Amino acid sequence: xxxxxxxxxxxxxxxxxxxxxxxxxxxxxxxxxxxxxxxxxxxxxxxxxxxxxxxxxxxxxxxxxxxxxxxxxxxxxxxxxxxxxxxxxxxxxxxxxxxxxxxxxxxxxxxxxxxxxxxxxxxxxxxxxxxxxxxxxxxxxxxxxxxxxxxxxxxxxxxxxxxxxxxxxxxxxxxxxxxxxxxxxxxxxxxxxxxxxxxxxxxxxxxxxxxxxxx
Amino acid sequence: xxxxxxxxxxxxxxxxxxxxxxxxxxxxxxxxxxxxxxxxxxxxxxxxxxxxxxxxxxxxxxxxxxxxxxxxxxxxxxxxxxxxxxxxxxxxxxxxxxxxxxxxxxxxxxxxxxxxxxxxxxxxxxxxxxxxxxxxxxxxxxxxxxxxxxxxxxxxxxxxxxxxxxxxxxxxxxxxxxxxxxxxxxxxxxxxxxxxxxxxxxxxxxxxxxxxxxxxxxxxxxxxxxxxxxxxxxxxxxxxxxxxxxxxxxxxxxxxxxxxxxxxxxxxxxxxxxxxxxxxxxxxxxxxxxxxxxxxxxxxxxxxxxxxxxxxxxxxxxxxxxxxxxxxxxxxxxxxxxxxxxxxxxxxxxxxxxxxxxxxxxxxxxxxxxxxxxxxxxxxxxxxxxxxxxxxxxxxxxxxxxxxxxxxxxxxxxxxxxxxxxxxxxxxxxxxxxxxxxxxxxxxxxxxxxxxxxxxxxxxxxxxxxxxxxxxxxxxxxxxxxxxxxxxxxxxxxxxxxxxxxxxxxxxxxxxxxxxxxxxxxxxxxxxxxxxxxxxxxxxxxxxxxxxxxxxxxxxxxxxxxxxxxxxxxxxxxxxxxxxxxxxxxxxxxxxxxxxxxxxxxxxxxxxxxxxxxxxxxxxxxxxxxxxxxxxxxxxxxxxxxxxxxxxxxxxxxxxxxxxxxxxxxxxxxxxxxxxxxxxxxxxxxxxxxxxxxxxxxxxxxxxxxxxxxxxxxxxxxxxxxxxxxxxxxxxxxxxxxxxxxxxxxxxxx
Numbered sequence: 001x002x003x004x005x006x007x008x009x010x011x012x013x014x015x016x017x018x019x020x021x022x023x024x025x026x027x028x029x030x031x032x033x034x035x036x037x038x039x040x041x042x043x044x045x046x047x048x049x050x051x052x053x054x055x056x057x058x059x060x061x062x063x064x065x066x067x068x069x070x071x072x073x074x075x076x077x078x079x080x081x082x083x084x085x086x087x088x089x090x091x092x093x094x095x096x097x098x099x100x101x102x103x104x105x106x107x108x109x110x111x112x113x114x115x116x117x118x119x120x121x122x123x124x125x126x127x128x129x130x131x132x133x134x135x136x137x138x139x140x141x142x143x144x145x146x147x148x149x150x151x152x153x154x155x156x157x158x159x160x161x162x163x164x165x166x167x168x169x170x171x172x173x174x175x176x177x178x179x180x181x182x183x184x185x186x187x188x189x190x191x192x193x194x195x196x197x198x199x200x201x202x203x204x205x206x207x208x209x210x211x212x213x214x215x
Numbered sequence: 216x217x218x219x220x221x222x223x224x225x226x227x228x229x230x231x232x233x234x235x236x237x238x239x240x241x242x243x244x245x246x247x248x249x250x251x252x253x254x255x256x257x258x259x260x261x262x263x264x265x266x267x268x269x270x271x272x273x274x275x276x277x278x279x280x281x282x283x284x285x286x287x288x289x290x291x292x293x294x295x296x297x298x299x300x301x302x303x304x305x306x307x308x309x310x311x312x313x314x315x316x317x318x319x320x321x322x323x324x325x326x327x328x329x330x331x332x333x334x335x336x337x338x339x340x341x342x343x344x345x346x347x348x349x350x351x352x353x354x355x356x357x358x359x360x361x362x363x364x365x366x367x368x369x370x371x372x373x374x375x376x377x378x379x380x381x382x383x384x385x386x387x388x389x390x391x392x393x394x395x396x397x398x399x400x401x402x403x404x405x406x407x408x409x410x411x412x413x414x415x416x417x418x419x420x421x422x423x424x425x426x427x428x429x430x431x432x433x434x435x436x437x438x439x440x441x442x443x444x445x446x447x448x449x450x451x452x453x454x455x456x457x458x459x460x461x462x463x464x465x466x467x468x469x470x471x472x473x474x475x476x477x478x479x480x481x482x483x484x485x486x487x488x489x490x491x492x493x494x495x496x497x498x499x500x501x502x503x504x505x506x507x508x509x510x511x512x513x514x515x516x517x518x519x520x521x522x523x524x525x526x527x528x529x530x531x532x533x534x535x536x537x538x539x540x541x542x543x544x545x546x547x548x549x550x551x552x553x554x555x556x557x558x559x560x561x562x563x564x565x566x567x568x569x570x571x572x573x574x575x576x577x578x579x580x581x582x583x584x585x586x587x588x589x590x591x592x593x594x595x596x597x598x599x600x601x602x603x604x605x606x607x608x609x610x611x612x613x614x615x616x617x618x619x620x621x622x623x624x625x626x627x628x629x630x631x632x633x634x635x636x637x638x639x640x641x642x643x644x645x646x647x648x649x650x651x652x653x654x655x656x657x658x659x660x661x662x663x664x665x666x667x668x669x670x671x672x673x674x675x676x677x678x679x680x681x682x683x684x685x686x687x688x689x690x691x692x693x694x695x696x697x698x699x700x701x702x703x704x705x706x707x708x709x710x711x712x713x714x715x716x717x718x719x720x721x722x723x724x725x726x727x728x729x730x731x732x733x734x735x736x737x738x739x740x741x742x743x744x745x746x747x748x749x750x751x752x753x754x755x756x757x758x759x760x761x762x763x764x765x766x767x768x769x770x771x772x773x774x775x776x777x778x779x780x781x782x783x784x785x786x787x788x789x790x791x792x793x794x795x796x797x798x799x800x801x802x803x804x805x806x807x808x809x810x811x812x813x814x815x816x817x818x819x820x821x822x823x824x825x826x827x828x829x830x831x832x833x834x835x836x837x838x839x840x841x842x843x844x845x846x847x848x849x850x851x852x853x854x855x856x857x858x859x860x861x862x863x864x865x866x867x868x869x870x871x872x873x874x875x876x877x878x879x880x881x882x883x884x885x886x887x888x889x890x891x892x893x894x895x896x897x898x899x900x901x902x903x904x905x906x907x908x909x910x911x912x913x914x915x916x917x918x919x920x921x922x923x924x925x926x927x928x929x930x931x932x933x934x935x936x937x938x939x940x941x942x943x944x945x946x947x948x949x950x951x952x953x954x955x956x957x958x959x960x961x962x963x964x965x
Contacts, residue, residue: 018741019670037677040741042825043816046876063872070667070741075779079813 008180009061013080015109016090017101018069021124024161025090026066029171034162041068044080051168051175060175062086078112086118086174093123093158094131103142106154118177120155122170127160153177228316233261233274235315237301237407238294239400241374242277243351244328244365249570254279254328257291258354258367260407263319270412271427275356276320276331277367287317295376301406330364334412337426342401344422345371352401369400376403571888572604574834580610588628595843597624602843605834611753618840619750619766621759635759642758646729668727668739672720675744679829681752684716723751726761733765737955740775743768745821749833770846773953774820777962781953785819786812788941789850795942796854796901800861808871814878815853822849831887838891844898846950851901855894856885902946905938912937 014022023041027033030049050061065080067073081087087109091102102121109119121143123134136158143156155173159166228234237260244254256279262272283291294300294315320331338357345352352371356364371377377400384398396402405424408414417423585591606614616622621638622631648655655661676682715721726747731739747764754760773781789812794801804810817825822839824832839849857864860881868874944951 018667019674037674039674039676039825040671040744042742042745042820043813044875046872046879068741072740072775072777072779076816 006056006058006180007061008058008178009063010085010178011063011065011083012086012088012174013065013077013084014067014088014090015077015081015102015105016069016088017092017095017098018071020069020090020092020095020098020102021161022069022088022090023066025088025122025124025159025167025170026064028161028164028167030064032164034164036162040070041066043068043073043076049171051171053172053175056176056180058175058180060178060180062171062175077108081109081113081117084113084117085178086120087113088120088122088170088174090122090124091134092125093134094125094128096133099123099134099139106146110150116152116179118155118174119152120157120170120174122156123158124161126158126165127162228264230264231319232316233263233319235290235294235317236260236262236273236411237404238291239369239374239404240292240295240376241370242400243368243370244277244279245368246328246365255370256280256329257283257295258404259291259294259320260411261317261320271333271335273334273411274320274331275334275337275408276329277365278320278329278331282321282329284318290315290317292375295374296379298380301403301410328365332358332364334408334426335359339417339423339425339428340408341423342405344396344401345369345399352399354401354404371400374400376400570603571892572600574605574607575600575610575614576607577609580606580614584628588631589626590624594624598841598843602838602841606837608753608833611833611837612755614837615750615753615763615840616759618837619763621762621766638762639758642729642761645733645761646725648732649728664731664739665728667741668724668731668744669715671741671744672724672727673715675720675723676748676829679752681719682717682748685718719751722757722760723747726751726757726764729761730765730768733761734768734772734955736957737768737772737775738958742775742821745824746771749824749829749836753833767840769952770950771822772955773951776953776955782816782819784941784953785847785850786815788847788945789815789819789853791939791942792850792854792901792945793857795904796897797858797861800857800865803865804874807869807874809874814875817879818853818856819849823852826882826885827887828883834887835891842948842950844895844902844948845945846948847945848894848898850945851894851898852890854897855890856881858897859885859890859893905943905946908936908938 014026016022018040023038023045024034026045026047027035027038030047045066047064047066048061049064050059052059065084067077067080087105089102089105089109091098093099106119106121109117121139123136123139139156143154147153155170155177157166157170157173159170161167239258242256242258244256246252246254256277259274259276259278261274261276263274278291280288321329322331336358338359338361340357341355343353343355351368353366353368355366358364369377371381380403381398405414408424408426413427415425415428417425583590583592583597590597601614601618617624622634626634649661656665715724723744727739727743730743746767747760750763750767751760754763773784775781790810793804793812801810804812822832823835827835835852839852842848845851856878860877864874864877868877
């Protein structure tokens with residue numbers, strides 16, 4: 001058994017205000033590309049990417065749902081986080097309102113999302129640090145308060161999708177927080193799949209295993 | 216093969232002449248959609264100078280009747296009727312010159328409607344027998360270089376030789392030939408061809424004949440259960456049969472293998488798939504080995520689906536070069552008929568009426584109007600024309616203003632000029648509302664809206680050259696103090712242009728801010744920039760674009776209302792339409808948990824703006840704006856997208872997210888013209904079905920009234936199928952208008 005690499009698949013949803021860089025983070029993670037003028041997302045985009053955790057002998061495949069950020073389309077979000085295993089709440093460090101919006105998302109997830117969902121609060125656009133409006137200490141304080149109130153841990157990180165800094169790290173952290181060992185218990189009874197351990201042998205030679213992805 | 220002694224008996228043939236060995240009359244090329252453009256000619260086999268020729272030098276030619284000299288035409292007609300030429304020459308002494316000398320067929324002409332190639336140049340020919348009256352028998356010839364010659368169609372009902380032989384065989388009661396097939400014109404060709412050269416029917420795909428094939432070619436067209444023993448490892452790449460082994464070695468190898476079979480063979484695979492016949496690819500996709508990969512990387516199913524779609528596109532594309540619309544309509548119509556329990560397929564007349572035509576040129580457009588600039592055709596005629604052909608770019612700026620209702624169709628040029636002035640004034644008034652009202656501009660709501668507009672405008676269609684930022688002026692060292700001459704609005708905070716440096720984007724921002732004022736309840740919502748930019752780039756004038764946009768928004772408002780009811784309603788209607796029109800697919804979507812049709816969200820919200828290239832978006836929109844058949848024709852267009860992918864979805868996709876991903880990824884990969892054809896036929900079919908059901912229901916109602924006292928009819932009453940009001944509404948040419956209510960206190964915009 002120790003020789004076998006585990007293979008698990010999780011659903012991840014991106015939430016956050018319009019234009020904070022949700023799609024840019026996903027494209028950096030999945031395709032390692034960046035487009036300054038990326039068009040707004042309408043509805044949702046769906047991409048996949050796998051990540052290898054050599055020390056845990058585990059390959060995690062993320063099914064990523066990248067949603068539209070504007071308020072008007074908020075009512076669609078439950079469709080995506082309904083069966084999600086992880087959520088990335090993204091804000092723009094140069095916009096305080098986007099940070100507030102990210103907090104709203106976390107509140108909503110705590111109330112509505114499946115129990116045990118892994119939540120990450122991510123501040124994007126660290127390349128624009130001269131325009132920073134969201135103080136990192138303030139965020140840490142917020143996270144601390146939240147984590148003290150409940151037993152779940154919220155991951156926090158900052159990144160720059162533009163420079164490609166910190167993006168992979170976020171997904172690595174999320175992957176390590178996912179209940180890899182428990183998934184066998186909840187495989188059944190869910191068509192819109194939410195984590196399946198297929199227990200197959202996967203070659204361990206690639207750290208980032210590129211699958212076909214959309215767009 | 217000709218023996219030496221036969222050579223001597225032949226007369227020598229002048230170099231500009233050939234000996235006609237076979238000819239079939241009433242063979243057509245279909246170069247354009249219009250039947251009127253069909254090219255009638257002869258398909259012939261001929262040979263030139265008989266000295267040191269081989270059978271591979273025999274020419275296969277298509278020659279239009281119009282290019283034949285009168286004396287040659289006579290000979291072609293004689294040869295067409297000469298049954299003796301079909302007797303196998305290899306086995307008899309008839310292999311001698313037959314005196315049928317004609318001018319050497321032109322290899323190609325400027326018009327491109329003739330061809331003539333030596334048999335050595337031909338790789339294979341696919342022989343497609345006729346299918347009832349709708350579909351002529353045809354021949355697809357593939358050259359050694361992997362090219363495809365124009366498809367030749369046998370119009371059997373016109374060809375004297377075919378008719379004569381049909382009659383003869385009928386009299387003899389020999390309706391079927393040795394292969395158990397019915398005689399048709401193409402059979403004569405295959406027979407004649409076989410008399411001169413070795414042809415081999417592919418064991419994999421019986422419609423394909425390989426011309427003097429080499430062994431490797433044979434393998435490509437052998438079934439998985441190989442008949443020919445492949446010589447060792449040398450041909451590993453072509454060893455389709457051993458799927459298991461290849462899968463174990465490298466999972467995608469098989470797909471690559473099929474995809475990288477020589478260019479020649481790939482075309483054929485595509486043709487065959489397109490024919491809906493059993494194929495290696497289809498078998499492959501259904502194989503358990505592929506299923507296994509699917510479990511491991513479940514997107515494999517999506518991958519395969521896309522791959523299958525790609526092959527389909529390629530083959531359709533290739534098909535199009537010479538054989539399109541009439542046939543395409545027939546084909547789609549038949550395809551749409553196949554799965555339905557309703558036997559009433561549209562008549563060929565109905566199908567013909569809906570051919571796609573050329574786009575309207577400026578000259579044609581101007582011809583629609585009289586000297587006073589008033590339309591001299593009926594609105595319906597113009598819309599019919601636009602619906603079936605679309606508009607050339609030069610026509611769009613003006614035509615869009617009519618289509619969107621900025622100008623009324625019955626206005627004169629003079630009236631429009633007056634209207635235009637009042638439009639300008641009205642626009643300025645709305646614009647001033649926010650420009651001059653400092654209090655308004657300082658509200659959070661307004662600032663939010665402005666921010667939303669700016670950040671979305673800034674990322675709309677930026678790939679278009681016109682929307683790219685102006686290049687910084689390259690300054691000369693000598694006068695580096697010179698400032699570039701750009702409006703310096705950054706100074707004024709109220710006019711903060713948020714890095715919008717492109718003047719066109721800036722105008723779009725002005726228009727959207729003014730619309731935010733004009734339609735206060737709705738304001739700006741994400742997605743609107745996508746609707747505005749095509750209008751702006753066609754019309755350019757700020758105030759006219761504004762009015763065109765606001766008219767367009769009248770019908771699109773339902774997509775953007777706060778509670779999303781307009782979108783939900785459309786998806787529900789579409790759901791009903793899919794159940795009604797594509798019941799098998801609907802059942803499959805039920806299994807995939809996809810009947811909410813959510814994958815249509817983006818397509819419906821911005822009318823497929825993200826699914827097609829720029830030019831095609833304009834084409835689609837101008838067609839949808841006509842409301843020629845239905846005020847909600849976009850739903851039939853959506854239905855056509857599903858219908859076009861029905862087989863692939865049913866065969867490959869089993870989960871909600873797979874369907875969503877597949878549909879999402881269709882973006883920029885769809886063929887607009889095909890879908891337009893398909894959606895029109897779907898609409899006509901829908902209308903016909905509603906008609907039949909209504910008639911049926913009326914009849915039942917009548918029977919019920921007459922035989923009210925008897926019990927027998929009671930059981931049947933429950934079977935009456937009612938068309939839902941939503942579906943019936945689709946027959947109306949009026950778009951559905953749904954306005955946003957007043958903004959609740961404290962609610963944000965966007």
